Amino acid sequence: ATEETAELCDRMLDLGVIVQPTGDHLNILKIKPPLCIDTTAADFFADMLDLALVQLGHGHSW
Known part of the structure; x- marks a missing residue:
């Protein structure tokens, strides 16, 4: 998953x-x-990681 990362x-x-x-x-x-x-800051990071994964089609929106 090099490209995805x-x-x-x-x-x-x-x-x-x-x-x-x-x-x-x-x-x-x-x-x-x-x-x-x-x-x-930890919450911001987790929220942005979730958002990025959702926007890239690799995650779920909670």
Whole structure:
């Protein structure tokens, strides 16, 4: 899923969240939140990941 992971990373960047592909096949998301992340920021990340997956046709809207 190398292409899908790259597409998801690009979409997340458009939504204001930086994630990077990693792994031998570049199909794993690298998420590095700062150690001072709070609940609001974690919720924002989860919401944007859900939105990006739904927009790309790979997720479910809760």
